[in-house]
Amino acid sequence: xxxxxxxxxxxxxxxxxxxxxxxxxxxxxxxxxxxxxxxxxxxxxxxxxxxxxxxxxxxxxxxxxxxxxxxxxxxxxxxxxxxxxxxxxxxxxxxxxxxxxxxxxxxxxxxxxxxxxxxxxxxxxxxxxxxxxxxxxxxxxxxxxxxxxxxxxxxxxxxxxxxxxxxxxxxxxxxxxxxxxxxxxxxxxxxxxxxxxxxxxxxxxxxxxxxxxxxxxxxxxxxxxxxxxxxxxxxxxxxxxxxxxxxxxxxxxxxxxxxxxxxxxxxxxxxxxxxxxxxxxxxxxxxxxxxxxxxxxxxxxxxxxxxxxxxxxxxxxxxxxxxxxxxxxxxxxxxxxxxxxxxxxxxxxxxxxxxxxxxxxxxxxxxxxxxxxxxxxxxx
Numbered sequence: 001x002x003x004x005x006x007x008x009x010x011x012x013x014x015x016x017x018x019x020x021x022x023x024x025x026x027x028x029x030x031x032x033x034x035x036x037x038x039x040x041x042x043x044x045x046x047x048x049x050x051x052x053x054x055x056x057x058x059x060x061x062x063x064x065x066x067x068x069x070x071x072x073x074x075x076x077x078x079x080x081x082x083x084x085x086x087x088x089x090x091x092x093x094x095x096x097x098x099x100x101x102x103x104x105x106x107x108x109x110x111x112x113x114x115x116x117x118x119x120x121x122x123x124x125x126x127x128x129x130x131x132x133x134x135x136x137x138x139x140x141x142x143x144x145x146x147x148x149x150x151x152x153x154x155x156x157x158x159x160x161x162x163x164x165x166x167x168x169x170x171x172x173x174x175x176x177x178x179x180x181x182x183x184x185x186x187x188x189x190x191x192x193x194x195x196x197x198x199x200x201x202x203x204x205x206x207x208x209x210x211x212x213x214x215x216x217x218x219x220x221x222x223x224x225x226x227x228x229x230x231x232x233x234x235x236x237x238x239x240x241x242x243x244x245x246x247x248x249x250x251x252x253x254x255x256x257x258x259x260x261x262x263x264x265x266x267x268x269x270x271x272x273x274x275x276x277x278x279x280x281x282x283x284x285x286x287x288x289x290x291x292x293x294x295x296x297x298x299x300x301x302x303x304x305x306x307x308x309x310x311x312x313x314x315x316x317x318x319x320x321x322x323x324x325x326x327x328x329x330x331x332x333x334x335x336x337x338x339x340x341x342x343x344x345x346x347x348x349x350x351x352x353x354x355x356x357x358x359x360x361x362x363x364x365x366x367x368x369x370x371x372x373x374x375x376x377x378x379x380x
Contacts, residue, residue: 053321140163216243261293261344298318
């Protein structure tokens with residue numbers, strides 16, 4: 001009788017400890033095809049991570065240079081030299097003084113756009129007496145000089161004036177998180193990135209201010225509208241050319257992860273002004289005062305996409321000790337980057353308590369089974 005009861009208890013405990021009898025989902029990789037990377041089998045991950053303590057002296061070394069207001073003399077000079085070049089689709093308004101029959105041949109009640117000279121696809125216009133005139137790629141001054149020279153054979157000292165009645169040939173494009181995305185005409189008034197953004201209604205609420213992309217002739221250049229529009233750094237501004245594309249991405253990639261012993265672990269989005277380590281901790285309610293190790297506030301920054309692929313370092317860890325709460329001032333000077341992981345470690349006593357918490361149900365269950373066996377054994 002006693003032997004059978006002991007066997008029953010042993011069988012029950014064994015059944016409870018097997019994976020098939022435990023509640024909840026489970027994923028076992030032993031019966032699956034595991035693709036091993038033999039190159040990393042003997043590499044200790046602890047040797048692939050650098051740790052940098054954040055101190056008042058060292059934190060400035062890890063911070064980005066402060067963006068201040070700057071002038072852009074190169075852009076100013078480029079704007080001063082700017083001249084519009086005529087292209088196919090433009091409409092020219094040509095005036096010959098004292099010769100109204102050449103100026104408005106179709107009637108005086110038509111607008112300049114309706115009565116003007118359309119630039120054909122081959123880059124030419126037709127004008128009375130002189131026939132076809134090649135205007136593509138020329139300025140209005142050059143076209144005026146050409147028409148006056150050729151009309152001199154028919155009219156004595158012709159007084160010619162040329163202007164563009166409608167700018168249709170050249171455009172720049174503003175796309176992405178813009179209130180009014182679309183094309184922006186290139187005219188005789190120089191158009192810069194700042195002008196194009198303003199004319200498109202400004203940036204949308206979800207715009208990424210720091211990673212705007214200017215595409216020109218297939219080449220991309222990163223522009224920071226935060227530096228340009230918030231800090232007055234005019235070196236970020238550019239004079240737009242025909243075919244340029246300004247793309248403002250969403251700020252979906254501007255995020256950091258706050259995990260570990262904080263009061264409200266969650267994902268945070270970096271706004272246009274940036275986010276410091278202290279600000280991130282504040283947004284999640286601070287560290288958990290009962291379970292967190294104040295010496296172990298870490299920022300984990302991936303180094304997997306570093307340009308120097310010869311390095312074996314996969315991540316950099318920045319450690320902040322906030323046992324003294326005044327050290328949070330140091331955290332205000334440390335600016336987070338997209339996909340940083342802010343991790344607050346647990347105190348040793350918290351980790352021990354969690355181990356005990358996991359063991360207690362098993363211990364209590366075993367005790368209950370043992371007491372039951374004893375009761376059976378003592379049953380008369």
